[in-house]
Amino acid sequence: xxxxxxxxxxxxxxxxxxxxxxxxxxxxxxxxxxxxxxxxxxxxxxxxxxxxxxxxxxxxxxxxxxxxxxxxxxxxxxxxxxxxxxxxxxxxxxxxxxxxxxxxxxxxxxxxxxxxxxxxxxxxxxxxxxxxxxxxxxxxxxxxxxxxxxxxxxxxxxxxxxxxxxxxxxxxxxxxxxxxxxxxxxxxxxxxxxxxxxxxxxxxxxxxxxxxxxxxxxxxxxxxxxxxxxxxxxxxxxxxxxxxxxxxxxxxxxxxxxxxxxxxxxxxxxxxxxxxxxxxxxxxxxxxxxxxxxxxxxxxxxxxx
Numbered sequence: 083x084x085x086x087x088x089x090x091x092x093x094x095x096x097x098x099x100x101x102x103x104x105x106x107x108x109x110x111x112x113x114x115x116x117x118x119x120x121x122x123x124x125x126x127x128x129x130x131x132x133x134x135x136x137x138x139x140x141x142x143x144x145x146x147x148x149x150x151x152x153x154x155x156x157x158x159x160x161x162x163x164x165x166x167x168x169x170x171x172x173x174x175x176x177x178x179x180x181x182x183x184x185x186x187x188x189x190x191x192x193x194x195x196x197x198x199x200x201x202x203x204x205x206x207x208x209x210x211x212x213x214x215x216x217x218x219x220x221x222x223x224x225x226x227x228x229x230x231x232x233x234x235x236x237x238x239x240x241x242x243x244x245x246x247x248x249x250x251x252x253x254x255x256x257x258x259x260x261x262x263x264x265x266x267x268x269x270x271x272x273x274x275x276x277x278x279x280x281x282x283x284x285x286x287x288x289x290x291x292x293x294x295x296x297x298x299x300x301x302x303x304x305x306x307x308x309x310x311x312x313x314x315x316x317x318x319x320x321x322x323x324x325x326x327x328x329x330x331x332x333x334x335x336x337x338x339x340x341x342x343x344x345x346x347x348x349x350x351x352x353x354x355x356x357x358x359x360x361x362x363x364x365x366x367x368x369x370x371x372x373x374x375x376x377x378x379x380x381x382x383x384x385x386x387x
Contacts, residue, residue, distance in 0.1 A: 119147045120154055123237045132162035132170070139174045140183045150239035151194040153206075155214075155225050157248045165248060181253065184210055184374070188251040194240050197223075197233035211287055211330055212251045212372050225249060252372035255283045256290055259373040265380075268298035268306060275310045276319045286375035287330040289342075291350070291361050293384045301384055320346050324385050330377050333359055333369040348387055361385070 121143050124130040133156055137143050146152060162170060173182045187209040200206070201223060205213040217224040224230070225245055232244040252259070257279055260266040269292055273279055282288065298306050309318045323346035336342060336352040337359065343349055350362045359366040364381035371378040 118237060119239045120150070120152060120237045120242060121146050123235060123242060124154075124156060127235075129158045129160075130156055132159050133157060136162075136174065136182060136186060139176075140179055140186050142183065142186055146190070146239075148239065151192075152209075152240035153191040153193060153195040153200075154240065154242045155189045155191075155228070155230070155245045155249070156242050157189070157228070157245055158231070161228070161245065161247045184251055184253065185248070188212060188214065188249060189245075196241060197230075197243065200225075200230075200233075200243070205332075208251075210251050213332065213370070214249060251374070253374050255375045256286070256288060256373045256378060257282050259371065259378060260290075260292060263371075265294050266292055268295050269293060272298075272306075272310065272318060272322060275312075276315060276322050278319065278322055282326075284375065287328075288345075288376040289327040289329060289331040289336075290376060290378045291325045291327075291364065291366075291381050291385065292378050293325070293364070293381055294367075297364075297381065297383045320387055321384070324348055324350075324387050325381075332377060333366065333379065336361070336379075346387060350385070 118126060121134070121137065125134050137146065146154070172178055173185070190209045191206045191214075192209060195206070200216060201218055203216045205215055206225075207213050214226045215224075222229045225243075226249040228245040228247040228249050230243050231246050235242040235244070254262060257270065257273065260270055273282060282290070308314060309321070324344050326345045327342045327350075328345065331339070331342065337354060340352055341349050342352060342361075351360075353360050359369065361379065361381055362385045364383040364385055366379050367382050368380040371380065
């Protein structure tokens with residue numbers, strides 16, 4: 083799970099340039115463009131054989147040889163070797179091409195972002211659509227838990243930063259994520275009764291403001307049971323669609339937008355009240371929970387049209 087409302091802390095580019103406390107470690111290196119694109123540079127380095135093979139299996143070589151620019155957080159061969167062998171072999175099988183593509187694009191950010199740019203960010207949006215977290219620690223700069231080993235390897239169409247482990251995106255869809263969480267039993271039952279399971283398991287992306295079981299339990303007695311009756315399906319659909327917006331809208335983006343149009347057609351106001359994020363009259367109690375086809379924000383009450 084990803085989390086919203088991580089308190090930001092300020093970092094400066096100088097953190098990458100300190101001596102023994104260098105946040106990117108002593109292996110930091112900068113190279114100049116040599117007439118090679120990202121793929122050619124990785125192949126020439128000799129330490130990205132598995133990454134190159136994976137790009138080929140996912141048919142992404144051409145994309146990373148295009149004009150770009152791209153920023154690639156590139157796991158070296160040792161990083162891939164740390165994965166269970168069976169898992170790695172499975173990812174390279176043709177039937178898992180979609181999953182492999184999702185993982186590889188999770189390592190790529192649009193634009194040319196040097197180390198000094200990266201450390202200014204709390205998160206970065208990947209070509210996968212999901213965000214990766216950036217954290218500066220005493221031990222180094224971490225990207226979703228992977229340590230940056232080498233920075234600013236220049237290519238004709240972008241830049242490579244080497245990382246020490248493979249980072250993995252969320253692979254469960256919105257419905258499966260809610261089921262696995264265990265605290266959305268009533269919501270899942272309502273989605274099934276409304277015939278919306280397929281829509282919420284589709285490609286999306288979608289943003290769901292998900293009321294917990296406690297939120298549904300706070301409704302007047304008998305309300306949930308009445309809504310789940312077949313004759314009230316249209317009303318249930320309207321209520322559930324009020325909790326869904328098109329696109330992958332993260333917490334900071336919702337606050338910046340101030341108003342979100344839902345699939346029900348209504349509008350939800352997003353605002354900060356006493357240090358808490360409010361969506362309509364509900365409080366966000368957990369946010370930016372990643373799913374493969376969108377993002378979930380957990381709220382403490384059911385929104386009503």
